[in-house]
Amino acid sequence: MAIRDIIILPDTQLRLISKPIEKITADIRALADDMLETMYKAPGIGLAAIQVAQPVRLITMDLSKKEGETNPRIFVNPEILSVSEELSVYEEGCLSIPEYYEEVERPAQVRVRFTDIHGKVHEEDAEGLYATCIQHEIDHLNGVLFVDYLSKLKRDRVMKKFTKAARLAAK
Template sequence: MALLPILTAPDPRLKKKSQPVKAVDAETRQLMDDMLETMKAAPGIGLAAPQVGVLKRVIVLEIEREDTSTGPLFMANPEIIDVSEEDATYNEGCLSVPEHYADVVRPAKVTVRYLDRDNVQRELSCDGLLATCVQHEIDHLDGILFIDKISALKRSMILRKLVKARKEKEREGDEPTSAKKESEHAVL
């Protein structure tokens, strides 16, 4: 397994739509494994292939809480096939938008259909943080960042700060760093 570089906004590759995988083969499984290792090292709870510069419809998730753990979830070609009428608001963060958070409203529950790591089609009903995370990561596959779901003013402020931080890092000769996990926020 290998750690992959995580792209940060406003990198234009994050705005591109990903292509479906034909099947979960050895190459796709290696990508999933590398993404999981990268996500854990960042640290985060979800990662989409476009965030590491790969325009394939692949996401990985792992949500651990005191009361429950999903274990790693590997999803190829995930698609939401059902959403609840009720909404939920969650303070989201993103490894591609480091150190910035905003409340985002999404459906409270979703059902997702996907190919698992063994190329078996599955469906999973999700609620709570898992539902938010699945929707957040699927958005990445369509070139959508969580900041695209907030006000234009707040989005513009965040993007300006990210560009400024990137320029400062480049002047210092450092690579941009990933977001650090904060206890009250989940970095998706």
């Protein structure tokens, strides 16, 4: 296992649409392991493969709340099947947009289908933090960032801030 670099806004790779995974290979398993290690080190609760510059439809997540307890989850080719009309608001952050948090409104419940790392297909209903996180990470696979849900003013402000930081870091 290895910790990978997380790409940061304004990196244009974050806007790529990730490709479906045809077959779960040793390389995909190794990528999932690296993503979990990277996510825990960051620390974060979710990570999409595109955030470590791998444009494939793979997500890792761990929503365990107790200190020292883990519940790692791996989602291959996740897709949202349905969403509730009811909405909820959560404060979201993103490992690719460090130290920036905003409230985002999303469907309160979703039904999701995914394949686990062993090739078994699952369908689950998600609500609360799980619903928010799975939507956030699937958005990454589709080149969408949580800042895209903000007002144009807020979105422009955060883009300007991270573009300036990237310019300064490149010097």
